Amino acid sequence: MVWVWWFGFGGLLFGLSQIGVSGNLDVTSLFEILSGLLVISLFCKRQLSLKHPLLELRVFTAPSFRKVALLAALTNIALMGPELVIPLYNQTIRETNAMTSGLLMLPGTILMAILSPLSGKLYDRFGIKRLVSVGFTATFFATIPMIFFDASTSLNTIAFLYAIRSAGLTLVFMPLTTSGLNALPHSYLVYGSTMIVTLQQLASSLGTAALVTAIKLGHGFQWAFTLVLIIGAFCLIISATLKNKTVTEI
Template sequence: GVAMGFAPNIGPTVGGAMASAWGWRSFFVLLAALTCVLTLCALVLVKPTKPHNAAARLDAVSLSLSTLGLGGVLLGFSDASSFALSSPYVWVPLVAGAALCVAFIVRQKRLESPLIDLGVFRSARFNAGFAAQNLLFASFMGVTLVVPLYVEGLCGGTALQAGMVLLPGTVAALVLNPLGGVLTDRIGARRVCLVGGLMLSAGAVPMCFLDAASPLWQAVVFQGVRACGVSLLIGPLTQWSLADLPRPLVPHGSSLSIAVRQACASFGTSAMVLAISAGQGIASRGGLADGLRYAPDALAALPYHLAFGFSAVLSLCLLAAIAWKVR
């Protein structure tokens, strides 16, 4: 939870500071250096271990189907922000990716030792937690992109200011993720998740009404509140969804949740970018010849209202799912 809450928020802050001081290419130099350090650490520190099941083998076909299937779907959604929905750059990867995902599911049902045992879906509790985690990641990951776009594109702020708006979420992740785990162990997941869901919605809904005239402190407060909600949800939802699975199925449920929720995070981000692109098209047809940055009216803010609104709807759906299912 600390990793998932900390990294998306500290990245724009560090990146904004580096872009302001040394240019935007400097951040990619840092990423390359960190990748080299990570690779060296993995080679030195990650020791080989004996497998729990010596007969188990990696099914390369299943791995390829899942990678290409999810990749194709995400590519289609990403291209939808740049091309018309009727463009082959959109529907070809979408159709191909969906077909490969179906083929992956069919193959898992036929294998004696599947890459992912789909028996995890026999648990109603896992299904509810799985859906809730996907809504959570689709809601909050994309906002870490939309907020900097809003600050720089509509408000005329700097990259550093955009990163500072996300900084409270970094502090929240460091403090509230462990606290959420402690509280879940003591009072149960339901009350912790309800508080987290309420905070996420309380921060997400007001962001739909931000415009160029809104002071940046409002964006800081709203984003900080929603970040606190996210930090109280990641760990408890994960623990609650896996707790009902038989022990041999826990690794399968965990792996599936991690893979799909990351895909949903990318889907949410793509959908928000698509909403911004659609809103900019509407605004341009409304006669904003000078561009969004210099038009601080309701029409100029429409692209960001649509993106923030999409995130808010997902947050409210998550709150409803928690209230209904998490016990």
């Protein structure tokens, strides 16, 4: 398993990071990315052939779990990415200090703390479909103005939009995992939970590297916010295909 992390995910992340540093897609970075993807593919093929695999990839045979796992990964990028990009924007374009930049994100953090314990109750009452519709719609429309951020954008506007995005994503973050695990039999729950957490961690690392790469290649923060908006659009599309209440599918 260690060699997969080092040569597979490590190579993929290092390749993306190199593009972010240099601002160019060179042969070395492309080789590292493709090599990482090849190692990950071989690992997955090997796991599927084992009777007692290290990671039970058969959890992905459940359609609902497959969609939720993808959404969980994308949601993590949508949540963690702006947490890096917005402070960079504030301190380089708006020329705010670190304290002010942190305080601008405080309203969003407070909303996350308030909504996190409520999201489970809302899921039990309304189901996942309504919840993700509201959450991803709020996130999508709050991201659109971010593409037009410039040196004159109001700090209050930045704080407000970030808070709306945080609230929207918090509504769907934990309920998505619950909905996906409901599609698995009891014996697969540990594997499913491990897989979602692993994908979220990988998505956070790779997504952050991809956003920094977008800033470098596009020579502006608008490119990073555009990428986040595209991710939000994908989330909206995929969430429309979810079942409101999932049952065991394996």
